[in-house]
Amino acid sequence: MSVLTRDEAQTRAQLLDVHRYRVDLDLTTGDETFESTSTVRFTARAAGDTFVELKPATLHSATLDGAPLDPAALDGNRLPLSLTEGEHELRVTATMRYSRTGEGMHRFTDPTDGESYVYTQLFMEDVQRVFAAFDQPDLKAVFEVAVTAPDDWTVLANGITERQPDGTWKAAPTPLLSTYFVCVAAGPWHSVRTEHAGLPFGIHCRRSLAPHLDADADEILAVTKACYDRYHEKFDEPYPFDSYDQAFVPEFNAGAMENPGLVTFRDEFVFRSAVTVTERQTRAMVIAHEMAHMWFGDLVTLRWWDDIWLNESFAEYMGYQTVNEACSDLFPDTWIDFGVTRKAWGYEADQRPSTHPVAPDPEAVPDTASALLNFDGISYAKGASALRQLVTWLGEKDFLAGINIHFKRHKFGNATLADFIDNLAAATDRDVHGWAEQWLRTTGVDTLTPRLDGEGLHWNLTVDRAGTRPHRISVGVYDRDPSGDLVLREHRELDVPQDAPAALTGPRPALVVLNDGDLTYTKLRFDEVSAESALRGLSRVPDPLTRAVVWNALRDQVRDGDLAPADHLAVAGAHLAEETELALVQGVLAFARHQIADRYGPADQRPAALATISGIARALLRRTEDGEAPGLRLTAVRAFVDSATTPDKIASWLDEGTVHGGPELDPELRWRILARLAVLGATDEAAIAAELERDPSATGREGAARCRAALPDPEAKAAAWSALFDSDDLSNYLFTATAQGFWQPEQADLVSEYVPRFYEAAVALGDRRGPAMAEAAGRYAFPAYAVDADSLALGERHLADTPMIPALRRKLVDQLDDLRRALKVREG
Template sequence: MPDDGGLTAAEAAARSAVLSVTSYDVTLDLTGLPSGEHFESRSVVEFTYDGTGGPGLTWIDLVAERVDEVVLDGIPLDPDEVVRGDRLRLGPLGGTHRLDIRSRHRAGSGRGLSKSVDDGVYAWTQFQPFDARRAFACFDQPDLKATFAFQVRVPLDWHCVSNRRETEVAEDGDVAVWRFAPTPRLPTYATAVCAGPFHVARSERMAVFARRSLADALDANADELFDLSRRALALFEDAFGVAFDGDSYDHVFLPDQPGAMENHGCVTWNDQVLYRSEPTAEQRRRRALVLLHEMSHMWFGNLVTPQWWDGLWLSESFADWAALWAAAELGVLDRRWSVATALEKERAADADLLSSTHPVSRPIPDIAATEANFDAITYAKGAAVLRQLVSVVGEDAFFEGLRKYFAQHSGGNGNLPALLAAVQPFTPVALTTWSRLWLESSGINTLSLEDGVLVQDGVLRPHTISIGVYAGSPLAEVARVGLAVTEARTEVPLDGSGLLLLDDRDTTYAMLLPDAESIRTLVTSGAGLTDPVARYTARRTLRGLLLTGHLAAADIYTYVTASVPTEPDPIHLKALTTLAAEATIYADPAQRPALEDQLATAISSVLDPSRLVLIEALADCAGTGEQLALVDSLLTNADLPQPIRWRLLTRLVALGVADDDRITAEQTRDPDPDAAWQAAAARAAIPDAAAKTTALDLLLTPPGIPAAVLRTFGAALWHPRHDAGHATPFLERLVPFARATDWFAAARIARYVFPTTADLPFLDQVREVATAVPPVLAQALRDQEETARRAATARRAQAPQPWA
C-alpha cells in the first residue's frame, strides 16, 4: 500500500472533534527481521465516535505493504474496499467501537520501525511526527491520545524494551513473546519498541541498552547516565509538581538513530554518545543537555501534549530551556550556564538571519510543514526567549504557573492560550502582549550603539539589557548601566571611554552592534576580559559581526589567537576554536593558510596533552611542515582519544602528508565497531578527484552513511583547503537519492554535508533545485545556500571594517 503523504490541521481537527480513543493493543511480530526486511503487526483499537447527525465516517492511518484483515465490531471488512492509499475508511460509526487490523510492513530507514545490523540485527522505532502508522494502524495525530499495550514476538536471544516494563516473557517454540503493561495516555508518536540482542546494564528502575559490540562502552558510561538521570528526575518532579508517570526510565543507544527521541520512559539515542574513550568537557556538556532535554519531554510533550504541530515549540522550546535550567541547578554547567545559553542564542540567531525565519509559535497547515518546523527557531530561539520571560516574571512565579498548567492538562493536550492562562495569575506582566511580540512575530532585533543612543530595529520588543564599561589591561569592569528598552531609540546614560559591551550580563536575545571604538577594542583586546560572562558575550558579539558582514575573517582570527593561550574554560575554548574554523569559510582562499598558521602557532605554544580541546583544534589549522610534524607526533600517543586521533589523521590526509595505508592502519588499531565509517570519512579528505567521487558514491548510494557520521564526512569531503569543483555532482545526485530513500534523509545530508566553500554559480543551482522538492528538503537547501552565499560574498569582497 503506497504512502499518500500527510495530514492537514483541518482534517485532524475534524477527526478529533468526533473521535476519542481509549486504548491500543498492538502486537508486532519481528521474527522475520533477522533474515529479511518485513514484520507483521496487529492493532486492536477501542474508540468512540460521538459525532451528531447520524452514522459517521472517518479513517485510521496505516502505511503498509499489505493489509491482511480488517474487522470492525466483529464484522470483517474487505481491505480492497476500505483501503485508500495510506488511510482505511471506516463507517458507518456511532458510539463505542472495536477495530482489529492485521498488516505487513517493510522495515524503514529511520522512520516507523527500522532495522540496524552490526553484530546482530536490532529493531527500533522512530514515530515523530507522523510515522507510528508505518508500524501499526492508528489515529496518528497528537490530540488523540490513548493507552498502549505492546506485545512483541522476537527471536529467543533478543531483548525487548518499550515504554513500560515487561509483565511477561514467554516462550512459544523458537520465539520469545514479550508483553508490556499499558502505558499512561500518550500521543502515538511517543510510543516505542526496541528489540535485539542488546547488552544491558540496570540500576533500580532504570536500564541502558546498546548493541553487544559496544558492551564495554555502555558499562563505562552507565554510572554517569544513571546518576544524572536519577538526580534530574527528582529535580523535575519537584519543579513541575507532578511525578513521572512511568514505571521505568530507560535509555536505548542505537547506531542509526538520527539524534535522540523522547519516547515515554524509553529514550532512544544515537550511540555515538557512548564515548569509547575519555570524553572532552564539551562532549559531556552536550550529552548532559540532550539527556535533560529528552527527560523534560516526559512533562512537556508526553504528560501534556500540544494540540497540533503548531504547538511543537510547547515541547521543544520548553525542553531546551528546561535542560539549561536543570543543568545549572544540578551543577552540570556550573559557571557555563552563560556559555551554554550563548551557544543556544547563536544557533537561534543563525536561523533568524535566514529568509526561512518564522515565529516561534505559528500556524502549521499540514504534516509537510511540520517536518520543516523542527529547526533552531522552534528549539533554540524559543528557549532563549523563554529564559527572558522567566527573568521578567520571576522563577518562582513561572514554576507556579507551570505546575498549574500540568495539573490542569495532565494526560491531555495544551496550547499557547492554555499556557498563558496558567502563568498569568502569578505575574503582572501582560503575557498576551509578550507572546505577540516574542513568540508570534518573526525575526531578530539588532541593538546598535550610535552616539550614546541604543537603536532597536525591526519589531519593537521589550529588552532588559545591561551595558558594561571595561577598561584597563586586562579589561575589567569600571561601570555598568541597566536599560529597559522598549522603543526604537533609548538614551544610554554613560560617560567616559572604554569598551562598551552590550548585553554583558547575557539577559536578552538580539544581534549586537557596538560602536566602532568598542568593536576595535573587542578585536584587539577582548581576549583580556576577566569576567567569564563578559567573555562569552564578547565571542557571541564578534561572531554576529562576522555573519552580518561587519568583520572580516582576519579579525576573528586576531581575537581567537589572542584568547587561546589564556582561556581557562574548556567549553568556551572549544567555542572559540570552532569560531575560528567557521571564519575560515569567510576568508579568501589565498588567506587561509596564513590565518590558520597564526592560530596553529598560538596553539602550539601552549599545547598540553591534557588539553584535548587544543589538540582537537590543531586538526583544523595545522599547515606548515613543523605543525604537521607535531600532529604526526601526537599520533604516537596511544592514550589519545580515538575520535581526536581520526581528526588529526584526517588533517594529514587532507594536506597530502598521510596516505591510504595510514588510514587502513588506524582503522585496524581502532576497536570501535564504527571504525570503518571513520576511515571512510578520512578517505573523503584525500585531495584528488577519484577519492571525492568515491566519497560521493558512498554518501549518495542508498542507504548512504549513518547519520552520526555526516558532519565528520562533510567536513572531510569539503575540506577548506580543497577545491569544491565536485559540488555540482553532489547536487545532481541528491534528489535521486531522496527518491530512493526518503526526503528526511536527503535533508539531513543537505544540512550536514553541504559544500559550504562552493562559489556563487553553484549556489544559484541550489536555489533552482530547491523550488522543485518537498518542503523538508527545500528548506534545508535554501538555508544552506543562504549561509554559504553570505560566506561566498565575503570571500569575493572582504568585509568592511567600520572600526578601522
C-alpha cells in the same frame, strides 16, 4: 504517501475518541521485515468516513468490528473506514519493513560482534511504519505492547516490560499517550539498573559499548537522579510514568527522543574516546532536556504541530537551567555553552529567508510535511532564549506557578499556545499576552547599541534599538585598571525601550556591554570606545559569560560584514590562547575553522587563516603541558589536526600513537588524523583498511567511509559519489560520514565537476529515501566549499525550477542563503 493536514486532523479528532491500542510485534521473522498486528478500540461520535494510517510492506488483513475490509482499499498510507455511531474495534495485520534511515523501526547490526538491535523512532508521522494508527497527537490512548523477540534479546518499552511464559515480552499499559510517543527498543542490551524515588531506573547500550557505559554509569545516573529531584522541586505534578529507562541506540538521527518512560539517545553519548567537560555537560543537558519533556510534551501534549516550539523551547530552557542548578558540582555555567553554540544556531536561523515566528500561525503549518521544517534553531535556541527572557521579565516564581497551572489543567491531555499563555497570565499581573505577541509571533533579531553622552564624571547611557521587542537586560559597565584588566564597575538593570537615559556616575567607561549575562535574545554592537576595548582587551574581561557575549557580538559583526574575517582571526590569535573557559575556546575555534577559514575568508587567504588557527592550537598545547587542563589540551589537539596544511607532524603522532606530552591517541583522534591526512593526500586505501581492522566498530566504519571519500583521487571520489546517490545501501550514518569526506576546499578542482550534479542527485535521493535522508543530503552533501557566484546561481535556478520534497527544499534555501552571505562577506 499522503501527509496529514491540519484540517483532516481536526475533522478526525471531532469524529473519534480513541481508547486503547493493543500492539503485537514479531521481530523474529528476518532482517528485512517484521510482523505487526494492531487492535484499536475507539468510539465514533457520529456516523462518518475517516481513515487509519499504515505504511506496510504487505497488508495481510483488516477487520472492523469483526467484518473484513479489503486490503486493496489501502490508498498509499490510508485505509478508509466507514463508521456508524458508537463503539468500534479495528484490527490490522501487516508485514512491515525495517528502516536504515532512523525512521520507523530502525535495524542495526553491530560490525564489532554481529549483534543486531532494533528501536522505534515514531515522531510526527512514522508510527504508521510500525503499526496501524490514527496518527495525530490529539488522539491520545492507552497502549498495550507485546513483542516476540529472539531468545537472547531484552525488550524495552514505555512501561515496565516482563517476559511471559510463552517467551513474548509484555509492557505494562501506558497512561494516555499520543501515538508518536510509543517506543520499543529490542536487542541484547547491556543494562545498568538502579532504583530512585521508588521507581526503577535503567541505562542501556549495545554490548560492544558496555565498558564505556560502565565507565560513565555513575555520572549518567547521578545527573539523571539530580535532575529528577530538581524537577520535583519545581513541578507540582509527580513524574507520570512507571519507570525511567534511557537507551543509547545506534544510528539515531536526533540527539534524543522523549518517549515516555523510555528516552532514546544517539549512542555517541556513550563516549568511547576522550571528551571535554563541555561534551559531558552537553550529555547532561540532553538528559535534562528529555526529562523535562516527561511533563511538557508527554504529560501535556501539543494539539497540532504548530506548537512544537512549546515542547522544544521549554525543554531546551529547562535542560540548561536545571543542569546549572542541579549539577553545578560537575559542570561549569551551562549558559556559557548555550550562548556560544546553541544561541548562534538560533541567530543564524532567524536571519535566513526560511525564518518563522517562534510560535507560527496555525495556518502556516497546514500539514505534517511543513511542520517537520520547524525543527530548527528557532524552535529550540530562539524559543529557549525567549523563555529565559520571559523568566527574567516575569520572575521565576510566577513563571513556575503558571507552568504548574498548565500541568494541572491539561495533564494527560492536549493544549495550545493560547492555553499556555492563559495559564501563565493566571499567575501574574503582567501582560503576558502582549509579551507573547511581541516575542513569539514575530521574526528576526533585534540589535542593541549603546550611546554615551556626557563629560567628566557624568555620563548618560542610551540604548538604541533596531527592532520592536521589549528587552529586560543587564548592562555591564567596566573600567580599565592600571594593569590593563577590565574591572566591573557596576551592573545596571534596564528595560528597553527606556523611559529616559540611564545616568552613570564616574568617568567614561572603558567598556559597556549590553545584555551582560546574556538574558535576552538580540544582536549587540559597541560604542566606539567599547569596540576598541573589546578588540584589545577581550581576554582581560573578568567574567567568562561576559566574554561569551563579546565574542558572540564579534561573530555577528563578521557575519553582517561589519568586521573583517581577518580582524576576527587577529582577535582570536591575540586572546584565545589565554582563555580559560573551555566552551569559549571550542566555540571560537570552530567558527574560525569552519566559517572564516573555509567560507568567509578569500580563498587565497585560507592558508594564512589555517596557520593562525594552528598557531592558537600550538600556544594552547604549550600552555597545557602540565596536564592541568586536559579539556583545553584535547581541544587544541583537535584544532591542530583539523587545520594542518602539511602532514608531517600529525602523521608522526599517528605513527607513534601519541601526542608529545599527551594525550595518547584514542580511536576518535586516530580517525581524525587519518581523515586530515586523506585530505592532504598523505595516506591511502591500505592505511585506511589497516585502521579499520584495528577499529572494526560502527564508528570505525564511519571513519573509514569519511577517509575514503576524502582521498584526492578521481576513482575515490567517483566511488563515494556512487555510494551516496546511485544506490540506497548506505545507512543514515554511513551516508553522513561519506558526505562529510567528499567536499574539501583543498580539492576544489578535483570535485568541481560534481557541483552541478548535486542538485539532481539530491532531489532523486529525497524522492526515493524520504525526508531524513533528504535533510542529510542537504546538510552534509551540499557543496558548501564552492563559495562563488556560479554555484549560487546554479542553486537558485534549481530551487526555482525543480520540484523537490519540502525537507530538501528547506535545507537548500538555508544553504544558499549561507552561501549568499559568505559571498557578501568575501566581497567586503
